[in-house]
Amino acid sequence: MGAGMCLHRLCRSVLVLLSLVVMGSGWLQAQAPGAFVRRWLHAGETSAVIYWQLESIEKSARSYVEYGLTAAYGQQTALSGEARLAQFHRLTGLNRNSTYHYRMVNVSAGQESRSEDLTLSTADIADAIHIPAEVSGPPYVLNQPNRHYVLTQNISATGSAIQINGAGVNLDLDGHTVTFGTSSSSMVFGVSLSGQGAVTVKNGHIVQGTPNGYYSAAIGSSQGGYARVISGISTSVHGLESYPVKLFNQNGVDLHHNNIISSVSEIVDRHSPGNDIVRLTQSGAGTNSIHDNLVTEGIHKGI
Secondary structure, eight states: OOTTEEOHHHHHHHHHHHHHHHHGGGGGSOOOSSSSEEEEEEEOSSOEEEEEEOSOGGGOBEEEEEEESSTTOOEEOOOOSSOBSEEEEEEOSOOTTOEEEEEEEEEETTEEEEOOOEEEEOOOOTTOEEETTTSOTTTEEEOSTTOEEEEOSOEEOSSOOEEEOSTTOEEEOTTOEEEEOSSOSSOOEEEEEOOSSOEEEEEEEEEEOSOOSTTOEEEEEOOOSSOEEEEEEEEEBOSTTOEEEEEEEESSEEEESOEEEBOOOOOSOTTOSOOOSEEEEEOTTOOOEEESOEEEEOOEEOO
16 A cells, blocks of 8 residues: 555544644654644634644544623534544634634543633625625635625535636635535535635535536536635545545645545546645646644545
8 A cells, every 4th residue: 555545444543643644844843832732723704613733643632612792602513533732623603793702622531621712803895796696506616706706595506516717716605515516426615715816715515516527526627827725624535536635736735634535435547636635736846735634534545
């Protein structure tokens, strides 16, 4: 079995370790003391993504987040399924233009440890274009350059769901779910990046519907040479030869703070190019970066 490959039965326990190897030099840097390190937060108009890590993989734990409009909290996310080094939680249905208190909670061997009280603020994005109210689809074609687009509800598409054609587009899924390929045998995408110039996609859950044509992907791009920033995304794909993330001929990718999951359960061929959890090919002499991602399930190749 070659480097980067793993048997399906082993993937659930191996892939977090594989993710650490890919992060490379980030793990050689000094880290802050305590049980809540490498913190990251993104707040949208009505949602937020919260990420952190523990001090070491030996201290892996389950976790949840307490949150509310006061320091009394009153709400919490679901307890994560397995003990992990990295923790990823999404808050949805938040009030607009509001400040929330939250704290991170690690759970291990029946004991809980809590972070200090923290705050985040939701805020409307000025001049944002809202999907689906202001964009027809699916597929929803985002073609206005250098504009912010915000998804305001869960959406579903028989084929591809969102196509970004404009340069400099910034798409915030605002914690919503994008379901793509509910009835298509073609190659389809949750979000397709074909625009020139920097493109950002963040803060949402992208799910494959029925199995689709080979090389379908939750997020995909073959237009190389431009910056692609992908963060706060969680994925769920299951079709043969499907990818959570497929980025060909790239130069300037920053893939960070995502929860990447593939539940593909069958390998067509051991030489098959599909079924990678992340497929990234380099174009030119630029820099692509993959760091601080939680990879919890997959098959065949890792990154």
